[in-house]
Amino acid sequence: MKHLKIALIYNAYTDGVPESPADTGGSRQLRLQIRRFARVLHELGHHVRVMPVSQDFPPFQGRLLRWRPDVIFNQYDDVVHGALYEMRVAALVRILGFPITGSPALALALSREKHMSASLLAGAGIPIPPSSALLERIGDVDRYAWRFPVIVQPGREHAGIGLERNSIVFTKKALRNKVRHILATYRQPALAQHFLTGREFNVGIVGGRKPQVLPLAEVDYSRLPDGIPPMMSYAAKWEEQTVEYQATSIICPAEVEPALAASIRDVALRAFRAVGGWGYGRVDMRLDEDEIPRVLEVNCNPLLDRGVGLARSAERAGISFPQLLAKIVAAAFEGPPYDLNIPLATRRAVTR
Numbered sequence: 590m591k592h593l594k595i596a597l598i599y600n601a602y603t604d605g606v607p608e609s610p611a612d613t614g615g616s617r618q619l620r621l622q623i624r625r626f627a628r629v630l631h632e633l634g635h636h637v638r639v640m641p642v643s644q645d646f647p648p649f650q651g652r653l654l655r656w657r658p659d660v661i662f663n664q665y666d667d668v669v670h671g672a673l674y675e676m677r678v679a680a681l682v683r684i685l686g687f688p689i690t691g692s693p694a695l696a697l698a699l700s701r702e703k704h705m706s707a708s709l710l711a712g713a714g715i716p717i718p719p720s721s722a723l724l725e726r727i728g729d730v731d732r733y734a735w736r737f738p739v740i741v742q743p744g745r746e747h748a749g750i751g752l753e754r755n756s757i758v759f760t761k762k763a764l765r766n767k768v769r770h771i772l773a774t775y776r777q778p779a780l781a782q783h784f785l786t787g788r789e790f791n792v793g794i795v796g797g798r799k800p801q802v803l804p805l806a807e808v809d810y811s812r813l814p815d816g817i818p819p820m821m822s823y824a825a826k827w828e829e830q831t832v833e834y835q836a837t838s839i840i841c842p843a844e845v846e847p848a849l850a851a852s853i854r855d856v857a858l859r860a861f862r863a864v865g866g867w868g869y870g871r872v873d874m875r876l877d878e879d880e881i882p883r884v885l886e887v888n889c890n891p892l893l894d895r896g897v898g899l900a901r902s903a904e905r906a907g908i909s910f911p912q913l914l915a916k917i918v919a920a921a922f923e924g925p926p927y928d929l930n931i932p933l934a935t936r937r938a939v940t941r
Contacts, residue, residue, distance in 0.1 A: 592634045593918070596658040596687075598649075598678070599623050600665045601641030622894050623664060629911050630662065630918075637662075642678060653685055660921050661689040662914075663890065666747075673701055673745070675890075686930060688921040692889035693928060696865035700889040701745050703780045706864055707884075713863045715856060716883040718782040718875075724768050725778040730761060740784040740820065741767040743775040747888070749823035751775055757784050757818045785883060787876030789821070790843060792857035793902035795869045795913065797920030800861070802854045803902035807843035812836040821873075842905050853882045860884045868920040869913075871899055893917075 603616050623639060630637045638656060642649050642665055653661075665678045680694035692700070699706040704723035711717050720736045722729070723744055737759050743751035751771060758764045764781065771779040789810075793803035810819035813836045825833035845853065857872035864887050871891040874882045892898045895910045903913045 592636065593659040594636045594638070594656070595630055595660055595662050595918070596638050596640050596653060596656065597623060597627055597630065597662045598640045598642050598665050598682075600643070600667065600674075602643045619666075625895065626662070626664065626893070626914070629914055633911055633915060646681065650681065650685065653682070653687065658687060660918060661687050662918065663689050663691050664893070666890075667701075673698065675701065683928070690917050690921045691868045692866045692870065693925050696867065696889045699864040700887060701747060703742075703744050703886065704778070706887060707780075707782075710860055710863055710884055710887075713859070715860050715863060716877075716881055718785055718877075718883050718885065720781070720783040722781050723778050724781055727765050727769050727772070730765050730768060730781075735761065735764065735781075736783045738784040739764055739781050741771065741779050741781045743771050744778040744780040746775065746777075748892075749821055749826040752820060752822040753824075754817060754822070756822070757820065784820075785875040785877050785885075786819075787878070787880070789819075789873070789875045789885075790845075790853055790882070791839070791898070791902070792853060792872045792874070793870075793899040794858065794861050794866070794872070795899070795903060795908070795916050795920075797868060797923035798926075800858065801906070802858055803899070803908075804842035804905040805845055805850060805853060806839050806841035806902055807845075809838045809840050810836075812838070839901070841901055849880065849882075856882045856884065860887050861889075863887075864889065865925065867925040869893070869899060869917050 599619060627637045627639055640649065640652060661682050663679060665675055667673065667675045676694040676698040679689055679697055682689045683693065699709065704721065707717045707721050720733065720739065722733050724730060738757050740757050741764060742756055756767065758767055768779045789808040791806040791808065794800050795803060808821060813819055814832065817832060822833055824831040825837045828834050853874065856874065860872050861870050866887060866889045871888040873885045873888065875885060877883055894900060900910055900913055
């Protein structure tokens, strides 16, 4: 690949609330991650310019149009509960006519609108957890016949936000209380689904026209003590001092019989394509009582950092971190399919 001008964008907005030093999902860790990305892309021979984005979309647009990068490396991620600017940033970049890494705006929106995504997957014949419902009011709980236990979470969040120890409920009363909490705290509907107790897998995907399914990763909850539910909560993902974080591990590659592994890979790729994912992604799923893999979530533009998540799975496939980033950049120039390049803003639109 030729040497490129790459604009590396990320969400620099903060609400001023102090972050715990042990929270690896905070803004400080994000800035360190962005520096690592910039260094790797520079080592690949590219000219990289880091462009923080906050509440300054018009100046951001002007900076892009003046510098005219060859591609935007998109690491913009919403940090405000319920915000859906992740898809708006991707849409703005495409309106300006620039290629962008990762998934397009619609796929990013579906990643956040969990019930809409689940409904789409079910309509495409892709298995999802039973009893999936979007609860916009507390009274909506009484509209459904529930199959307990039920897991309840904010309907528009990601990264485990809103998943806590009491997110798995066993009665209607507990379900109502949890919905009440989500409506008040996160100001968004709650997604409720039957909680599957089978094995949990993360399936990484990388590439554009010829996506590659990476070695399967299995989440191991076997060391969790009684009383802490086996799920990938916010604490299990990010808070290093918690029991959830310390007792949850990832096995990659997972030990899975060939027929089941093939089924998991097939479901993951179908789900990723169904929501319009592109470039790289991760599909999370659990097995039901009949060993059928059911999709919990399609993560478009998941965490990219050396040695964890998608990058760990790529390493097991013999893809180094620099090679992974290079594949993601290459996919930006391949597609997504049917995405016509008709920029609605030009250099002449810049007024400052």
